[in-house]
Amino acid sequence: MRKILLACSIFLLPLSTRSLxxxxxxxxxxxxxxxxxxxxxxxxxxxxxxKNHTKFAVWQKxxxxxxLPDLPRGKFYAMLASLYADEIRSHDNPETFSEWHYVDxxxxxxxxxxxxxxxxGDDVLAGIxxxxxxxxxxxxxxxxxxxxxxLSYLLHLVGDVHQPMHxxxxxxxxxxxxxxxxxxxxAWVKPPGxxxxxxxxxxxQLFGSGGQLFRPVPLTIxxxxxxxAKEIATKFPRTALPELTEHKTPESWSxxxxxxxxxxxxxxxxxxxxxxxxxxxxxxxxxxxKALAIAERQIALAGxxxxxxxxxxxx
Numbered sequence: 001m002r003k004i005l006l007a008c009s010i011f012l013l014p015l016s017t018r019s020l021x022x023x024x025x026x027x028x029x030x031x032x033x034x035x036x037x038x039x040x041x042x043x044x045x046x047x048x049x050x051k052n053h054t055k056f057a058v059w060q061k062x063x064x065x066x067x068l069p070d071l072p073r074g075k076f077y078a079m080l081a082s083l084y085a086d087e088i089r090s091h092d093n094p095e096t097f098s099e100w101h102y103v104d105x106x107x108x109x110x111x112x113x114x115x116x117x118x119x120x121g122d123d124v125l126a127g128i129x130x131x132x133x134x135x136x137x138x139x140x141x142x143x144x145x146x147x148x149x150x151l152s153y154l155l156h157l158v159g160d161v162h163q164p165m166h167x168x169x170x171x172x173x174x175x176x177x178x179x180x181x182x183x184x185x186x187a188w189v190k191p192p193g194x195x196x197x198x199x200x201x202x203x204x205q206l207f208g209s210g211g212q213l214f215r216p217v218p219l220t221i222x223x224x225x226x227x228x229a230k231e232i233a234t235k236f237p238r239t240a241l242p243e244l245t246e247h248k249t250p251e252s253w254s255x256x257x258x259x260x261x262x263x264x265x266x267x268x269x270x271x272x273x274x275x276x277x278x279x280x281x282x283x284x285x286x287x288x289x290k291a292l293a294i295a296e297r298q299i300a301l302a303g304x305x306x307x308x309x310x311x312x313x314x315x
Contacts, residue, residue, distance in 0.1 A: 022204055029207055029303075031081070082155040112268075164258070244301065
């Protein structure tokens with residue numbers, strides 16, 4: 001196992017070495033984290049639903065014939081299922097629900113007044129609600145594939161809503177209506193000593209990249225993500241996260257992320273940025289360290305909340 005994790009370290013290095021959404025490792029960490037929190041009975045129900053997924057046969061072929069002592073099949077499939085929504089996403093195909101991955105709360109400096117999201121009913125909040133209802137209610141035989149698909153969406157979207165840049169669109173002298181900064185996708189930054197990267201991608205890849213570069217996702221990345229999930233679960237027990245009792249709805253989770261986008265993503269509009277890679281603004285020296293600390297806490301919250309969402313849906 002140690003050799004496998006070392007081999008995977010190239011995908012989980014500090015950001016300055018990365019080339020490439022949470023990315024594949026981020027989503028798999030949340031899924032692994034949540035799966036570990038379920039009871040054996042709940043895992044059996046979960047596994048029974050997911051085996052009807054259209055990609056299940058593909059995932060089966062990716063699991064080693066000899067097995068993995070530290071990563072059971074059910075959790076392995078759950079981790080790959082958490083990537084499905086990104087794998088099929090297409091703005092040209094409404095059946096992939098491409099708008100469900102974010103909620104565009106407008107950020108307007110310097111005071112950042114709270115304004116409603118522009119697409120209620122077609123954003124990450126709607127996606128979580130609809131996915132959860134589908135898992136809970138679509139129980140007839142002819143609906144089993146849809147139910148499995150929506151379970152994979154639920155795994156993915158609860159992760160997305162905890163990524164700060166998935167819950168904002170900044171408007172300033174460069175980023176005009178209606179598009180704004182598109183969650184940091186229109187802003188270029190550069191970590192000290194690193195390469196230019198879009199601000200959104202910076203946050204997406206705080207747990208590493210690699211998943212978008214390879215199909216299928218290498219086993220090393222899956223194993224390293226599972227290992228990271230265990231570390232984060234140890235670091236953040238439920239009792240260390242008062243947010244779990246203070247904020248219990250997907251909307252409140254999204255507002256947590258919006259607040260982080262203001263305070264740390266954009267640092268209240270003080271981050272230097274460019275509109276192209278060539279003009280990328282250099283990030284503060286402490287930016288990555290603080291962003292990673294936020295990301296770890298956010299992914300722990302995502303893991304526990306995902307557990308609760310899945311548990312409620314399975315009932």
